[in-house]
Amino acid sequence: MAIAKLELGPGDVLVVQSKNRVPQDVLDRIKTYVEPQLPHGVKILVIDPSVTLSSDYNRHREPDVMSDLINRAREFARAKHAEQLRNYTGLPYFTHLEEVAGLVERAGLSEFAVAAAWLHDSVEDTDTTVAEVTSLFGMAVAILVNVLTDTPPAEGLNRDRRKAMDRARLAIAPWEAQGIKCADLVSNTSTIVKHDPGFAKRYLPEKRAILEVLTRAPPALRDPAWASLIDAERQLEAPPDAPSR
Template sequence: MSMDKQVIVAALRYAAALHDGTYRPDRARTPFVSHLSETAELVAQAGGSPAEVAAAWLHDAVEDGLTTVEDLAQRFGREVADLVAAVSDAPEDVGRAIAERKAIQAERLAAAPEGAKRIKLAEQISILKALAVERPLSWSVERAEDYVEGSRLVAAACAAASPLLAERYAAALAAARH
């Protein structure tokens, strides 16, 4: 197995272990790893590097408090860790209202590396596709609407990094609005 494939498989395995027993907030209790898988697949389809695909598997691990950027740097290298750091909200932002949190993300991502923009855009697509099917059980209609609208700011900051993902985002946005 090539080094490139090894880092992706190692990231997939670590992400699956970290998120074991966690589920998407839907009635079907879909394993959370399905969101990570969809995000990583979209990044790969957009031509993301192996480090970007690995970071897509790990993109929620730091923000969810399951590991640290330094742990990821030791396990997967600085490039993967820096990409995860670039798409992770600061702990003090996690509790903010969705609209405010999305505005902060958009501002941070505007200056982020292209790879981070691809990961974040892929993540937004995955979440909007899920929202189009079913609103998370713990979310009010207002929170879902705020998320959808806030995601537009994030997508605008990231769209130039991948025309393919920008197109898929537009389709996911249209579906989520209905």
């Protein structure tokens, strides 16, 4: 099991992520015997790959932060990414978030997932913290954003090692997190060969390795992600003057 601490101080939440479904009797024992041993006010939340946050975790919804969740997440993301532009096209970075959230919403994922799609780069690319996401948008959204945040550069962590850590985390992520990642790959892969074929030679194998572990993502998102990747790989392999498909 992998444990991520989402918040510091009173009201801490320990998220325990398991690669296998956790039996109810184990959950009961955690609540009965483990949680009371933690500092006062600290809660444990156990998630496994079968979790659907919109149904399994409704009991964790805070009414005061859940009203108009998706609209609030969109406007928060708009403000946080206001000065950022997309690589190559120079379009506002917000257009990437809009594309990812639109794909996730049309695929029928939960309101938590749509909100997390708007916020999926907020911790990675702005000064937003997971604790802030938890406070403003609730635990379920924060779990998804936390899972989707790439491992940051650090001493002793080269790109290959960081990407391996990302794959290991995503491989046991809830299915909705995997779905959001697929939508992110669709958005990022579509023009990479056209604008930067040199980087595409490194980027596309990394994306293929990630897609291979996203086995629980819904087909409505996983299939377009694979199609986008395969099309990009064909473009990269084609002669320079060959028309793209």
